[in-house]
Amino acid sequence: SVIREFFFVKHERLIPTDKLPTIKTNLHELDIHQDVLIWFGHSSYYMQVDGKRILVDPVLSGHASPFSFSTKSFKGTDIYTVNDIPPIDYLFITHDHWDHLDYKTVKEMQPRVKRVITGLGTGSHLERWGYGAGSIIELDWNETAIIDAGFKVTAVTARHFSGRGFIRNKTLWTSFVLRTPTMQLFIGGDSGYDKHFAEIGKTFGAFDMAILENGQYNKSWKHIHMMPNEVLRAAKELGARKLLAVHSSKFSLSTHPWDTPLKTITELNKAANVPLITPMIGEPVYLKDNQQQFSQWWEGLN
Numbered sequence: 521s522v523i524r525e526f527f528f529v530k531h532e533r534l535i536p537t538d539k540l541p542t543i544k545t546n547l548h549e550l551d552i553h554q555d556v557l558i559w560f561g562h563s564s565y566y567m568q569v570d571g572k573r574i575l576v577d578p579v580l581s582g583h584a585s586p587f588s589f590s591t592k593s594f595k596g597t598d599i600y601t602v603n604d605i606p607p608i609d610y611l612f613i614t615h616d617h618w619d620h621l622d623y624k625t626v627k628e629m630q631p632r633v634k635r636v637i638t639g640l641g642t643g644s645h646l647e648r649w650g651y652g653a654g655s656i657i658e659l660d661w662n663e664t665a666i667i668d669a670g671f672k673v674t675a676v677t678a679r680h681f682s683g684r685g686f687i688r689n690k691t692l693w694t695s696f697v698l699r700t701p702t703m704q705l706f707i708g709g710d711s712g713y714d715k716h717f718a719e720i721g722k723t724f725g726a727f728d729m730a731i732l733e734n735g736q737y738n739k740s741w742k743h744i745h746m747m748p749n750e751v752l753r754a755a756k757e758l759g760a761r762k763l764l765a766v767h768s769s770k771f772s773l774s775t776h777p778w779d780t781p782l783k784t785i786t787e788l789n790k791a792a793n794v795p796l797i798t799p800m801i802g803e804p805v806y807l808k809d810n811q812q813q814f815s816q817w818w819e820g821l822n
Contacts, residue, residue, distance in 0.1 A: 561770030614709025639692030735768030
């Protein structure tokens with residue numbers, strides 16, 4: 521029934537007809553001492569934290585599948601290319617699905633990536649594509665690595681799956697707790713809701729920001745992708761001082777209208793009252809500015 525609905529039932533407004541509004545921030549000109557996040561759409565983003573440059577799940581090829589003609593990015597969302605990305609201290613890969621691990625992007629980024637941090641087994645893809653084994657840190661759930669003075673990362677539980685073909689679950693899917701000299705960040709990959717968010721919150725304490733998926737969900741697969749109300753609940757259980765909801769606004773991988781994730785979580789948050797931020801693609805998010813305001817930029821778009 522899930523396959524039938526996905527492939528044979530017509531769904532409205534999966535892809536926007538309008539060009540999505542964006543802001544092109546010059547990453548090369550950012551002050552390295554400025555703590556800032558730039559979202560690229562879906563689950564890809566760039567961060568500067570305490571003098572380090574961080575890139576998470578970059579997909580900049582224009583598609584989120586093994587074939588360039590399918591699962592193409594929405595109009596206007598491809599404003600960043602690999603050439604727009606400065607040298608990277610830490611490249612985080614949460615799991616090996618095509619919408620999180622993009623061959624073209626990570627291959628082109630290779631000369632400018634100092635270190636990769638990922639889950640067990642995922643480094644095998646990168647090694648096959650030319651990355652040196654010495655540059656890759658693979659972590660099991662609840663395993664911690666000191667990656668620099670004052671920088672510590674722990675891989676934590678997620679409820680999802682992995683695989684880039686017919687063989688599944690030979691590599692680990694994970695989220696990360698990143699502790700820097702002045703901040704603690706939750707780098708969420710894909711995950712259904714479960715008790716692990718509360719357990720992570722109790723173990724690590726409050727997070728300055730939690731980055732959680734909110735999009736490409738469906739009740740038929742809620743165990744691997746959270747519904748919007750669960751995203752808000754997870755953010756509260758993590759003790760998130762800010763919530764950035766990602767996994768939307770670039771690729772259509774589900775059956776909901778393209779703007780429903782943002783509309784729904786914003787409406788639900790009127791009661792939940794989580795500090796939710798909603799930047800446009802490319803709009804700077806100042807990590808230590810708790811007064812920064814964001815528009816509901818998706819309103820009025822078709």
